[in-house]
Amino acid sequence: MRERRLIFPDVERLSVYAARQWAARAAAAVAARGRFLVVLAGGETPRRLYVRLAQARFRRPLPWAQTILFWGDERMVSATDAGSNYGQARQEWLDQVSLPAENIRRIRGELSAESAAQLYAEELRQSAEPGRAWPVFDLVLLGLGTDGHTASLFPGPISAAEQTQPTLAVTAHYADRPTERVTLTPPVFNDAREVWVLAAGENKAEIVARVWSGEFNPEEWPIQRIRPKNGQLLWLVDAAAAGRHPQG
Numbered sequence: 001m002r003e004r005r006l007i008f009p010d011v012e013r014l015s016v017y018a019a020r021q022w023a024a025r026a027a028a029a030v031a032a033r034g035r036f037l038v039v040l041a042g043g044e045t046p047r048r049l050y051v052r053l054a055q056a057r058f059r060r061p062l063p064w065a066q067t068i069l070f071w072g073d074e075r076m077v078s079a080t081d082a083g084s085n086y087g088q089a090r091q092e093w094l095d096q097v098s099l100p101a102e103n104i105r106r107i108r109g110e111l112s113a114e115s116a117a118q119l120y121a122e123e124l125r126q127s128a129e130p131g132r133a134w135p136v137f138d139l140v141l142l143g144l145g146t147d148g149h150t151a152s153l154f155p156g157p158i159s160a161a162e163q164t165q166p167t168l169a170v171t172a173h174y175a176d177r178p179t180e181r182v183t184l185t186p187p188v189f190n191d192a193r194e195v196w197v198l199a200a201g202e203n204k205a206e207i208v209a210r211v212w213s214g215e216f217n218p219e220e221w222p223i224q225r226i227r228p229k230n231g232q233l234l235w236l237v238d239a240a241a242a243g244r245h246p247q248g
């Protein structure tokens, strides 16, 4: 695994950098393979990037017709609920860009977690290169919880299903967010060409310092289950979140 850590003075500069890099990755993927396959995250730091992508200077030159969006996790609420990851993305930017409706491959939050997980596994298979169970994504965006969770991979023993299936139904308690969820799993994330972890704010400083400490504890810190096999793991972190690590 190749890993890089970039630290920005604040979340706005982090988001502008991420939006520029998104544009570069999109152009390269479309030139090489004709499409740009992305996995989106929920949470506050990714949201700041989405706001940037909706701005005219980023939005205009991007290849929306070839951009296909998936989600790394979803909460089991309707798409119009404030807790919906898809709903958040739609409000912040999807309604403002010319993305064909069929390029939005969302997790069906309005279903039961089990049914939505099954349906999404099928969706991944259909979007994959022939003979594969899920696509090799060009870019995966991930957030980081204060407990070390990412997507909806939460602290605790790593199940066999998490290591073999592409999607899982999960029940998890975190802040006041909806508890029933569906998540993609590490085998899918770790096949990606590039994975970005976006973390900002002082409340992330402790967990960032721990997971960067050199200690490997993926049961307790699920973010450490993310280790792209052939791709790059890129941390995009603001100074506040990096503040308790010597690198910060």
Ligand code: 6PG
Binding pocket: 041, 042, 043, 044, 045, 046, 073, 074, 075, 085, 142, 143, 144, 145, 146, 149, 150, 151, 152, 177
């Ligand atoms: C979710 C997210 C989750 C999120 C982290 C960080 O559905 O809850 O995908 O993994 O990215 O909880 O969220 P914040 O950036 O809001 O702290």
